[in-house]
Amino acid sequence: MLRVEALAKRRGDRLLFENVAFTLSAGEILGLSGPSGAGKTTLLTILAGLDNDYRGTVAWEGTPKLGMVFQSPRLLPWRTALQNVALAVEGDLRKAMAMLDGVGLASAAAVYPAHLSLGMARRVALARAMAIEPDALLLDEAFVSLDPASVEQAQSAVLDAVKRRGMAVLTVSHDRPALEKMAGRIVEL
Numbered sequence: 001m002l003r004v005e006a007l008a009k010r011r012g013d014r015l016l017f018e019n020v021a022f023t024l025s026a027g028e029i030l031g032l033s034g035p036s037g038a039g040k041t042t043l044l045t046i047l048a049g050l051d052n053d054y055r056g057t058v059a060w061e062g063t064p065k066l067g068m069v070f071q072s073p074r075l076l077p078w079r080t081a082l083q084n085v086a087l088a089v090e091g092d093l094r095k096a097m098a099m100l101d102g103v104g105l106a107s108a109a110a111v112y113p114a115h116l117s118l119g120m121a122r123r124v125a126l127a128r129a130m131a132i133e134p135d136a137l138l139l140d141e142a143f144v145s146l147d148p149a150s151v152e153q154a155q156s157a158v159l160d161a162v163k164r165r166g167m168a169v170l171t172v173s174h175d176r177p178a179l180e181k182m183a184g185r186i187v188e189l
Contacts (some may be wrong), residue, residue, distance in 0.1 A: 001168050029171065034186050038176035066136050070125070071138055073124065081105060081109055083096075100124070137168070139171040143155065158182075
């Protein structure tokens with residue numbers, strides 16, 4: 001599904017990373033770890049096609065549908081949790097509600113982002129990214145600031161989608177034990 005070879009990225013005269021190489025197959029969960037400032041988020045933005053200033057090869061098989069959860073939830077503040085998720089599925093409120101339920105937030109469907117905790121907002125963002133039924137899901141610290149029960153529920157939703165649809169997942173985290181629990185392989189930057 002994805003092949004990355006000899007990937008290098010500079011920001012000004014600072015080298016963020018070089019010689020990054022890995023593959024990601026359909027149905028696989030790959031973890032990405034490394035210290036703060038190592039370029040994990042930058043690598044995800046490159047893979048998502050949001051940053052084209054790099055050296056090396058990023059080759060997606062075909063044109064996969066990508067879902068991405070950013071470190072910041074990026075919800076529209078004038079829309080409820082349900083309306084934010086529904087945007088991804090052309091207004092299908094039933095599907096949006098099912099996605100919210102999958103991450104444990106059906107009861108918060110009518111709540112606006114300003115009244116959600118950060119952990120709740122992150123789960124809304126995850127529900128929105130998964131609602132499009134992506135071929136590949138890019139997760140940038142998607143489970144940080146969640147309580148253990150919410151982490152378990154959110155991870156279960158992702159694992160279920162991987163099993164059901166063969167979705168590939170690249171997940172970034174500073175929490176190595178959490179990555180080891182979820183990912184089949186881990187790439188260290």
